[in-house]
Amino acid sequence: MTNTNALPAADEGPGRGATYRMVAPSRAGTVRIARDWVVSVLCGTGWAEVAERARLCASEVVTNAYRHTDSAEIAVEVALRDERVTVYVYDRAPELGLRPPAGGGPPLLATGGRGLALVAACADDWAVVAQGACVKVVWFTLLSER
Numbered sequence: 001m002t003n004t005n006a007l008p009a010a011d012e013g014p015g016r017g018a019t020y021r022m023v024a025p026s027r028a029g030t031v032r033i034a035r036d037w038v039v040s041v042l043c044g045t046g047w048a049e050v051a052e053r054a055r056l057c058a059s060e061v062v063t064n065a066y067r068h069t070d071s072a073e074i075a076v077e078v079a080l081r082d083e084r085v086t087v088y089v090y091d092r093a094p095e096l097g098l099r100p101p102a103g104g105g106p107p108l109l110a111t112g113g114r115g116l117a118l119v120a121a122c123a124d125d126w127a128v129v130a131q132g133a134c135v136k137v138v139w140f141t142l143l144s145e146r
Contacts, residue, residue: 017080018045026071026091034076035059038087041078047085050142053122054087060115061089061138069093069136083144084124090137 020041024030038058042051058076065074071092079086119126123140130136 017082019077019079021075021077023073023075026066026069026074028066030074031059031062031066034062034074034089038076038078042085045080047080047144049145050085053142054085057119057122057126057140057142058087058089060119061087061140064115064138065089065091065093084141085144086139086141088137088139090131090135092134093136 022034022037024033035055035058039051039055042048042054062074062076065071069091073092075088075090077088077090079088116126119138119140124143126138126140128136128138
């Protein structure tokens with residue numbers, strides 16, 4: 001499911017849980033650091049059952065922020081709420097990537113262009129949202145398997 005109009009409504013206001021945030025320079029190594037950090041947060045807070053899906057989705061979204069924007073920094077936030085985890089990836093290119101990939105996808109032998117399709121297949125919900133004039137956030141939610 002894709003909602004390109006808003007952040008998840010369920011994350012508005014106070015909720016049970018915690019939020020963790022990291023900010024890193026936009027460099028190739030940040031992709032590995034961010035995905036490992038997301039997994040570490042999840043495993044360290046009792047959410048190991050969604051860690052592998054989060055690893056894949058975080059890797060794809062952070063890779064897109066690195067490859068397709070000129071942001072100096074990429075921020076990653078992990079919000080733990082009741083029965084779900086939402087991961088937010090922020091960059092400074094709101095004009096890029098606000099439309100989900102068109103149907104049909106990349107050519108069969110293409111080596112790229114499948115990242116958001118993988119996120120859509122692995123996440124329970126996701127979206128791309130502009131926040132004001134200078135920030136874009138791509139978020140995905142994983143529901144508890146408990």
